[in-house]
Amino acid sequence: MSNAVSTLNGASFEGYVRVEEQGLVGMITLRGDLTSKALAKAVKSATGAAMPGQGEIASGDKGRVGWMSPDELLLIVDHAAANDMVAALTKALAGEHALAVNVSDARTVFRIIGAAAREVVAKVSPADVNALSPGQLRRTRIAQIPAAFHMIDEETAELVCFRSVGKYAFDLLKDAALPGGEVYL
Amino acid sequence: MLILECPYCGVMADETDLHGDGEAHLKRFGPGSSDDDFEGYLFMRKNPKGVHFERWRHASGCGKFFHAARNTMTLEVYGTYLAQTLEPPKAIIDAVKAKHPEWEGYK
Numbered sequence: 085m086s087n088a089v090s091t092l093n094g095a096s097f098e099g100y101v102r103v104e105e106q107g108l109v110g111m112i113t114l115r116g117d118l119t120s121k122a123l124a125k126a127v128k129s130a131t132g133a134a135m136p137g138q139g140e141i142a143s144g145d146k147g148r149v150g151w152m153s154p155d156e157l158l159l160i161v162d163h164a165a166a167n168d169m170v171a172a173l174t175k176a177l178a179g180e181h182a183l184a185v186n187v188s189d190a191r192t193v194f195r196i197i198g199a200a201a202r203e204v205v206a207k208v209s210p211a212d213v214n215a216l217s218p219g220q221l222r223r224t225r226i227a228q229i230p231a232a233f234h235m236i237d238e239e240t241a242e243l244v245c246f247r248s249v250g251k252y253a254f255d256l257l258k259d260a261a262l263p264g265g266e267v268y269l
Numbered sequence: 270m271l272i273l274e275c276p277y278c279g280v281m282a283d284e285t286d287l288h289g290d291g292e293a294h295l296k297r298f299g300p301g302s303s304d305d306d307f308e309g310y311l312f313m314r315k316n317p318k319g320v321h322f323e324r325w326r327h328a329s330g331c332g333k334f335f336h337a338a339r340n341t342m343t344l345e346v347y348g349t350y351l352a353q354t355l356e357p358p359k360a361i362i363d364a365v366k367a368k369h370p371e372w373e374g375y376k
């Protein structure tokens with residue numbers, strides 16, 4: 085099998101916050117009935133995380149689980165473990181109306197690190213980023229592309245977008261993080 | 270700026286996060302219907318100055334369709350509700366009537 089390569093190969097930018105591409109991150113889209121006990125159990129055994137509530141992201145020892153829509157979850161896991169996890173989920177959900185797909189190589193993940201991380205994300209998105217506390221996930225857009233982001237802590241934001249627009253997202257975040265572009269600092 | 274609450278996500282999404290999809294609660298007339306019914310379904314749309322019911326899609330969020338009751342003149346929003354309804358729920362009708370007692374009602 086060919087080597088998996090992330091969109092920007094871990095590129096980073098040092099502005100008034102640091103923007104870095106996260107390299108290879110495992111991601112699984114899981115669709116199904118989120119109220120189903122079997123699905124909650126399968127998610128728990130795959131990632132160790134409990135079922136997140138509306139607009140939340142939960143953490144477990146093997147990964148994180150984000151609530152994407154009333155019938156969709158995003159599992160953020162180790163890249164190497166994603167294929168096995170999809171197989172385990174598919175097996176556990178055999179009788180359910182559910183689908184798990186490995187989308188690791190269809191996405192790009194960024195971290196925005198610094199005291200002004202919220203400000204930089206807020207510049208490019210219509211969402212109320214200041215109201216977003218750690219543990220909440222917001223699916224919205226950045227400039228012209230769809231993206232989802234959440235705060236890992238008060239000074240670190242993690243942003244997920246499609247791989248095809250990864251370069252656009254990086255250029256956009258770089259531009260928002262240019263020194264001299266500070267709004268409140 | 271128009272801000273609507275997505276009833277599926279609970280997110281206050283502004284209109285750039287959403288996509289407007291025209292009039293709500295259209296009844297489809299397909300094969301076997303009369304030409305007049307089919308024409309009405311395809312082309313005839315309300316265009317009120319005032320209370321209006323619309324379909325919206327939370328395009329860059331959860332991707333679900335939902336309905337919104339709003340005023341086309343004042344941009345006031347009376348409420349949003351799930352897409353799985355054939356007509357506006359009572360709570361929405363009441364909210365509109367509270368503001369506009371003279372409103373002739375849905376239909």
